[in-house]
Amino acid sequence: MKIFTANQIYKADKFTIEKQQIPSDALMERAATQLFEWIHSRLQGAEVTIQLFCGIGNNGGDGIALARHLKEADYNIQVHVVNYSEKRSKDFLLNLERLKDRKIWPEFLNDDCVMPEISPNDIIVDAIFGIGLNRAPSEWVGKLIEHINASQAFVLSVDIPSGLPSDRMPWNTDHVIRASYVLSFQVPKLVFFLPETGVYQNQWELLDIGLDAEFLVKEEVDYEFMTQFDVQPIYRPRLKFSHKGTYGHAVIVGGGYGKIGAVQMAANACLSIGAGLATTFVPECGYHSLQTALPEAMVLTDAEDDYISEIKIPFKPNAIGIGMGMGTKEETVQAFGKFLKEVDLPLVIDADGLNILSQNPKLLNEIPKLSILTPHPKELERLIGEWKNDFDKLDKAKTFATKHDIVLVIKGAHTITFYGGKGYVNSTGNPGMATAGSGDVLTGMITGLVAMGYDSLPATVLGVYLHGLAGDIGASLVSYDALKATGIIENIGKAYLELFKRPEPQEGKGA
Ligand SMILES: NC(=O)C1=CN([C@@H]2O[C@H](COP(=O)(O)OP(=O)(O)OC[C@H]3O[C@@H](n4cnc5c(N)ncnc54)[C@H](OP(=O)(O)O)[C@@H]3O)[C@@H](O)[C@H]2O)[C@@H](O)CC1
Ligand SMILES: Nc1ncnc2c1ncn2[C@@H]1O[C@H](COP(=O)(O)OP(=O)(O)O)[C@@H](O)[C@H]1O
Ligand SMILES: [K+]
Incomplete structure (x- = not known):
């Protein structure tokens, strides 16, 4: 709309x-x-x-x-x-x-x-x-x-x-x-x-x-409000004679000592949105917990026990989500910089991936075109600098996205996705989603959609919408206060179903 x-x-x-x-x-x-x-x-x-x-x-x-x-x-x-x-x-x-x-x-x-x-x-x-x-x-x-x-x-x-x-x-x-x-x-x-x-x-x-x-x-x-009717046409149905290879292999890179859960939630969300295969790349310390908590995912490990020191993926994935729980240790910064230079597909960059970019602005030029960056307000400020007010923020964000030819997601109550000089305002979500890990879930969902073959912008707009909708369904079951990030993942399936539900008839003639 x-x-x-x-x-x-x-x-x-x-x-x-x-x-x-x-x-x-x-x-x-x-x-x-x-x-x-x-x-x-x-x-x-x-x-x-x-x-x-x-x-x-x-x-x-x-x-x-x-x-x-x-x-x-x-x-x-x-x-x-x-x-x-x-x-x-x-x-x-x-x-x-x-x-x-x-x-x-x-x-x-x-x-x-x-x-x-x-x-x-x-x-x-x-x-x-x-x-x-x-x-x-x-x-x-x-x-x-x-x-x-x-x-x-x-x-x-x-x-x-x-x-x-x-x-x-x-x-x-x-x-x-x-x-x-x-x-x-x-x-x-x-x-x-x-x-x-x-x-x-x-x-x-x-x-x-x-x-x-x-x-x-x-x-x-300049702006569109993304309602159910705007998002529905983005969805691509699964084909009868498809196989897991049809829906892509996603890799989630991140985690550190005490922060493996972020990767687990992202990978779980990635599979729940429909990716064919998911592999995580984490420090060695994450191996057992990941294999236990998420048997559907495969696990690759770094040579280091507690942090990422070199990102080696021995196959060509269809999508990579990177940054959650990864830390900004010098070795990790080096590994991330090297990886950016080597990689030749758009990335989904979140959390510490964004923080590393803010601390090392030269790396901004290495971001693959059409990558998707998903900052929350504080990460956004580190990336684009302080803004005078919300209108100034929108101008700066739009300029940043255009300059680097990326999809920029400004997360918040109404998440706004910028690409190609245009902003897409999300219509779903609730304050219950202001809870630890809900951003990791979003990164996993978008990465999954990219792996499934959606282009960067539609993957983002659909991912943001379904993420908010899964949060709304989750909150309707347990209250805003009790909603946890895993509760969002659990309701991704219901969000898909809801996307195609006919709206209830409205009272009165309006709306
Ligand atoms: N298509 C639609 O959506 C339809 C919309 N419709 C309705 O029209 C509304 C817009 O109406 P509107 O253009 O007459 O402006 P409105 O807001 O009533 O202000 C009046 C005038 O006040 C002035 N002024 C401004 N600031 C001022 C100030 N601080 N202190 C003093 N004066 C000030 C300024 O005139 P100026 O003095 O600058 O020449 C301004 O023109 C819209 O919101 C909707 O309700 C429907 O009727 C039908 C279809
Ligand atoms: N008040 C709110 N209303 C709707 N959505 C929200 C609200 N607060 C946060 N969210 C959503 O929750 C997610 C939070 O992301 P983030 O802050 O990165 O979480 P984390 O770092 O804990 O994973 C974003 O997708 C954001 O849009
Ligand atoms: K009024």
Whole structure:
């Protein structure tokens, strides 16, 4: 699913109005109808007070049009116009007139206004600013936003939390609505997925306002949100007359004294995702535990007992995952550098493999093209340097991936995979996955998919998606808190099954 910038949304708007030959307020009316149906299907006429805070642009217009629908269904509403500018939009004014025609008189809030009383039991509709926000809200509007945030009422934001810009950090973090729920139109906004800007909403959902399909299909974007439907086509079914050689031989290189478990989990995940064969390459000390814990895998050992000193693989594997639990001892650094020079297939590099690269930047030029790097935030910082904020981080990551012609995976709540100047935002996963070894599992899964013949980018996007989905299934069985990395591995099979399940019918018409 494409993620549009604000400018692209305006373009989509214009295109739809021209192609469908509809008046400009028709999209606002669709938006308001969808908002109303979402609310009405949940409240079923409940006697709760709904306070609508509406700006004077089209976001405000959506709120005003919604107020009309709510009133017609006999809801108890209070409408406030947040009068932050003289420049009212045409469709806002049109809907204001329609509201007045129905004898509903909004309260106009100006810079000297008394803050309206809000009960914690009220429902707030936040339609102050939408994607048109392009500068800091003035002080009194900021104070009103603080007042709404302090109310403890349920806050439903229209399109985007007011005060949150769609393409940069907020000017003042206190002057952004903390939304309980966001109903966003047609396409998700990138800010929902970044750690610094995603905190302004608890949950979001899309409402279809019928932006023209031709535009949605054709428009090129910088980011995509990878849903079930985007990931499904990547999957390649196993063939009846295939054999284990068809699904590749993966090698997992890593481990050190006390850190053999990382390799074991990666190799286990690699086999669980479907690789035909898996061999581990570990220091001698890992031999017995690996052979015991994971009988499906083969084991090669280094000459050294406790660390890796020379990586020798006596056959040509289809994929290699390297780095987990490997340490950064000088001999290991040398062995890794030599291996990078010798190897002629893309690698999946994780953990200490990444740390060695950060400490020895010259090695960056030795990374085979189309290799996949999977840093968590700290490893990423060591690789690309400090960033000023999430937007700066994305720019730096994209530049780094392009410069080295690699697939770069920024792990997090919404893992983003960069390749070829484009970012793929993952839609699965949960906080239960913030647990030791879950990154090793991901590396094993991606390595397995590469061994099976998937190209680097599809292997990564599919691997990241299934990893998050297996984590979601695991957490649904044992809770977020109790989920362990091995619990993710155990549910890889169910994740495959879930990938092809038809979604449950949604309540209401939205989403
Ligand atoms: N296709 C879709 O998805 C559809 C979207 N729709 C809805 O339209 C919304 C976007 O509406 P919008 O363009 O009118 O902008 P909105 O956010 O209401 O702001 C209003 C104006 O305020 C101004 N301004 C900016 N910052 C300011 C500040 N700090 N303090 C004071 N003023 C400030 C700025 O004007 P400026 O003064 O810069 O000329 C801006 O234009 C969108 O989020 C969705 O809800 C639907 O109606 C239908 C289809
Ligand atoms: N809050 C979260 N929500 C979703 N996924 C998460 C969250 N925290 C961590 N993860 C996922 O768990 C994995 C953690 O990787 P990493 O930090 O490398 O773990 P380790 O080093 O212990 O193996 C990543 O794939 C990341 O996306
Ligand atoms: K809003």
